Amino acid sequence: MGAITVNTLAERRRAGERFACLTAYDASFARLLDEQGVEVILVGDSLGMVVQGHETTLPVTLDDMVYHTAAVARGARRALIMADLPFLGDADPATALAQSGALMRAGAHMIKIECGATQIPVVERLVDAGIPVCAHLGLTPQAVHRMGGYRVQGRDAEAAAQLESLAGRLEKAGAQALLLEGVTEGLATAVARAGDVPVIGIGASPACDGQVLVIADVIGLTPNPPRFARDFLAEGGSLAGAVRAYVGAVREGRFPESGVHTFS
Incomplete structure (x- = not known):
């Protein structure tokens, strides 16, 4: 099988x-994930918590993201590599373009941006420059202080309508994928069915085209894992087995389970 591209993800959705x-x-982990069939490897700013030991993603710098993206790119051969734009990397279109360019040169194939309405011009500028964008909606960890913590999004009708509208606007702006985190299952299902681009979920809905988890949650390294995660190491028996079990469960629709790994 050839390399995974944004076109591959679109074809999978169709x-x-x-x-x-x-x-x-x-x-090392990039190679492992690649060999076990993971289609998309996310170099997340979650590294601030998982690797660096911070309480949030906010301390992660562009230099950190470039370093880890380059390391992942050296390990993966087939998977699409998606890299997070770090905190304030989307301050304006020019800043986002410069920082996204650095990540693409390091080996990323797609840039993920935590989005509100103010990020629409940023998405448009990156797309105009030929950079594939995944728009991250819902629980956006870089906004943890504004949100007052890691809270499920879209529980009231007005907030849900705003998020669904924003998803459509970001797709119109050129985003080639959406990522929904920590939103109600009904809202995530509606967004996943409304648009034309692939939708990746985490604590969202089984109706999403793809699912993402932090690797530490999959292999039992997180002391208090989030509700939407699942330890696949117990059933997989090894690191490779855990990743393989996760991939199989996602592809076969066995993960996530409605009401178990989702929110109402």
Whole structure:
């Protein structure tokens, strides 16, 4: 099988075929995920918490993201590599373009941006420059202080309508994928069915085209894992087995489970 591209993800959506995404921050884990069939490797700013030991993602710098993206790119051969734009990297279109360019040169194939309405011009500028964008909606960890913590989004009708509208506007702006985190299952299902681009979920809905988890949650390294996660190491028996079990469960629609790994 050839390299995974944004076109591959679009084709999977049209065919109704689910795909798996996991985070990685170094070459060894990137190679492992790649060999076990993970379609998308996310170099997440979650590295601030998982690797660096911070309480939030906010301390992560562009230099950190470039370093880890380059390491992942050296380990992966087939998977699409998606990299997070760090905190304030989307301050304006020019800043976003410069920082996204650095991540693309390091080996990223797609840039993920935590989005509100103010990020629409940023998305448009990156797309105009030929940079694929995944728009991250819902619970956006870089806005943790504004949100007052890691809270499920879209529980009231007005907030849900605003998020669904924003998803459509970001797709119109050129985003080639959406990522929904920590939103109600009904809202995530509506967004996933409304648009034309692939939708990746985490604590969202089984109706999403792809699913993503932080690798530490998949292999039992997180002391108090989030509700939407699942330890696949117990059933997989090894690191490779855990990743393989996760990929299989996502593709076969066995993960996430409605009401178990989702929110109402």
